[in-house]
Amino acid sequence: MILLRHGRMIRRRAFQIVPVIILATFVVFGLLQLVPGDIAVTLAGENATDARIQQIRQSYGLDRPFLVQYGTWLWNAVHLDLSRSYLSNEPVLGQILHRFPTSLLIVGGALSLSLLIGIPLGVLAATKSGSKLDTAVTSFASLGVALPNFWLAMILVATFALSWNWFPATGSVALAKDPAKALLHAALPAIALAAGGVAEVARQLRSALIEILSSQYVRTLHAKGLSPMAILWKHGLKNVSVTLLTVIGLLVNRLLGATVVVEAVFAIPGMGSLIVHAAIHKDFPVVQGVVLSMVVIVISLNLLIDLLYTLLDPRVGLK
Amino acid sequence: MVFLIALFALALTAPVVAPFAPTTQNVNNTLAEPSLQHLLGTDDLGRDVFSRLIHGAPTTLYASFLAVCVACVLGIPVGLLAGFLGGWVDDAISRVIDTLLSFPAIVLAIGVTGALGIGLTNGMISVGIVFSPQLARLVRAQTLVVKQELYVDAARCFGASLWRIILRHIMPNAIQPVIVQITLLLAVALLAEASLSFLGLGVQPPQPSWGAMLARAYNYMEIAPEQMYAPGLAIMFTALAFNTLGEALRVALDPTAKRR
Numbered sequence: 001m002i003l004l005r006h007g008r009m010i011r012r013r014a015f016q017i018v019p020v021i022i023l024a025t026f027v028v029f030g031l032l033q034l035v036p037g038d039i040a041v042t043l044a045g046e047n048a049t050d051a052r053i054q055q056i057r058q059s060y061g062l063d064r065p066f067l068v069q070y071g072t073w074l075w076n077a078v079h080l081d082l083s084r085s086y087l088s089n090e091p092v093l094g095q096i097l098h099r100f101p102t103s104l105l106i107v108g109g110a111l112s113l114s115l116l117i118g119i120p121l122g123v124l125a126a127t128k129s130g131s132k133l134d135t136a137v138t139s140f141a142s143l144g145v146a147l148p149n150f151w152l153a154m155i156l157v158a159t160f161a162l163s164w165n166w167f168p169a170t171g172s173v174a175l176a177k178d179p180a181k182a183l184l185h186a187a188l189p190a191i192a193l194a195a196g197g198v199a200e201v202a203r204q205l206r207s208a209l210i211e212i213l214s215s216q217y218v219r220t221l222h223a224k225g226l227s228p229m230a231i232l233w234k235h236g237l238k239n240v241s242v243t244l245l246t247v248i249g250l251l252v253n254r255l256l257g258a259t260v261v262v263e264a265v266f267a268i269p270g271m272g273s274l275i276v277h278a279a280i281h282k283d284f285p286v287v288q289g290v291v292l293s294m295v296v297i298v299i300s301l302n303l304l305i306d307l308l309y310t311l312l313d314p315r316v317g318l319k
Numbered sequence: 320m321v322f323l324i325a326l327f328a329l330a331l332t333a334p335v336v337a338p339f340a341p342t343t344q345n346v347n348n349t350l351a352e353p354s355l356q357h358l359l360g361t362d363d364l365g366r367d368v369f370s371r372l373i374h375g376a377p378t379t380l381y382a383s384f385l386a387v388c389v390a391c392v393l394g395i396p397v398g399l400l401a402g403f404l405g406g407w408v409d410d411a412i413s414r415v416i417d418t419l420l421s422f423p424a425i426v427l428a429i430g431v432t433g434a435l436g437i438g439l440t441n442g443m444i445s446v447g448i449v450f451s452p453q454l455a456r457l458v459r460a461q462t463l464v465v466k467q468e469l470y471v472d473a474a475r476c477f478g479a480s481l482w483r484i485i486l487r488h489i490m491p492n493a494i495q496p497v498i499v500q501i502t503l504l505l506a507v508a509l510l511a512e513a514s515l516s517f518l519g520l521g522v523q524p525p526q527p528s529w530g531a532m533l534a535r536a537y538n539y540m541e542i543a544p545e546q547m548y549a550p551g552l553a554i555m556f557t558a559l560a561f562n563t564l565g566e567a568l569r570v571a572l573d574p575t576a577k578r579r
Contacts, residue, residue: 020414024422036435142562142563145558148554148558150533151513151533151547151550154533155547158547253421257424257426260426261425261518264517275430276518278433279433284433284434287429288430298421298423
């Protein structure tokens with residue numbers, strides 16, 4: 001029923017993201033153009049002969065015009081071929097798919113923690129606005145936003161893993177192999193990532209809820225004799241759900257970036273170590289592949305959130 | 320604010336204030352505990368951590384300002400043009416901004432740094448490039464509002480040129496929220512520098528920066544965990560100070576703003 005009613009809009013929105021994805025691929029491919037000088041010379045390394053450079057140029061298609069290179073790359077990418085790593089010669093997509101679940105588990109865990117802790121904190125702070133509790137939540141949120149999450153990760157490792165041995169300090173286990181162990185490995189990284197998320201969710205939710213609770217119609221509801229609890233649950237939270245969706249969208253974007261750094265602390269073989277290693281060793285197909293896959297995830301998620309907006313807030317669909 | 324002024328003063332006078340040079344090694348006294356001679360102990364090469372922390376301040380501040388300057392140089396003109404010209408130019412620029420904002424910032428910055436070449440300056444140029452769409456979007460929105468004002472119409476009637484209208488009338492009136500955003504971006508850039516340097520993509524040894532110090536501390540975490548506290552706290556408090564300054568500016572510049 002819902003699908004039928006919103007079918008046209010879903011199709012329109014889905015169609016709208018096509019140019020965004022194409023632009024994104026252009027940006028990703030354009031990264032190569034930022035390499036100073038001749039890429040073939042860079043790839044060949046020091047003391048390479050001219051013949052070797054020429055050979056590299058040909059085998060990677062670097063001698064062709066930019067748009068032809070881009071077209072070929074895009075055509076292959078659409079067919080799920082992200083070419084091969086310069087270093088290991090393995091297909092890039094395979095490497096990404098192999099490491100992606102590890103990162104996803106951490107980001108998913110961090111997102112759940114951020115919402116589970118951040119939402120109650122934000123609601124409490126908003127309903128008790130001006131109280132000591134509110135001050136505490138606000139101060140915690142300011143600290144959480146300024147806290148470098150990899151530093152928190154280091155402190156967590158030093159305390160819970162090295163001193164107390166509660167959690168493993170490094171590595172990861174596949175969820176399919178041993179779910180309990182996988183969660184145990186993902187716990188500390190997820191907590192380290194979630195600190196910023198909790199702060200962000202609490203802060204945004206608090207200010208959105210305060211705005212709603214001080215609006216005219218909430219005053220009318222009070223006058224009608226509705227209990228504060230009923231106003232909060234029925235009207236306040238329903239109206240902040242749109243804000244919450246926006247925050248989730250931004251948060252996933254941030255967490256995907258932050259996991260790269262936090263994974264380094266725990267020596268987790270996820271997307272983070274893949275792109276960092278590739279960036280240091282100038283393995284451009286891998287860098288492009290990771291950046292592309294992350295941006296496609298974010299864009300798809302934004303589409304999903306856009307669609308949810310229209311379900312939650314009938315005014316959005318009219319625009 | 321006081322903290323920031325003190326930090327700037329410290330950054331400018333680092334060579335005078337610090338008790339040791341940041342690169343002076345003493346292999347007989349490595350990973351020492353804090354003492355009167357070495358207030359925060361020494362690192363794995365016997366270098367004084369306190370001195371490296373002080374010498375890290377100018378590097379870290381330079382990095383943040385460089386990134387934000389790059390973001391301004393790229394973002395502000397683009398935002399002004401999009402907002403002022405409107406039409407297809409605005410459509411095209413807005414699409415590009417939306418796309419760039421879909422990239423996780425650190426990931427894109429790592430990609431750009433990998434392409435430009437590893438190093439502090441390249442890393443921070445990348446961070447600046449990655450942050451520029453945020454500024455461009457804000458400047459565009461501000462320009463759209465200011466463009467409607469009567470004095471802009473008046474200037475146009477007097478035959479003022481496009482650039483004169485933008486520079487003399489729109490810029491000064493649209494700039495306030497941008498200044499606030501720039502202050503907040505300084506904090507984000509600081510954290511980005513720390514992250515990139517920690518990953519080995521930013522500052523290269525032996526130059527000290529707080530992120531790079533954390534990277535070294537990480538390697539010796541099992542033997543000397545106390546090494547990581549000072550640089551981390553320095554990063555956190557500086558970021559906090561920039562954020563607080565930004566919030567204070569927002570309230571001060573906008574009389575209608577409520578404290579949230």
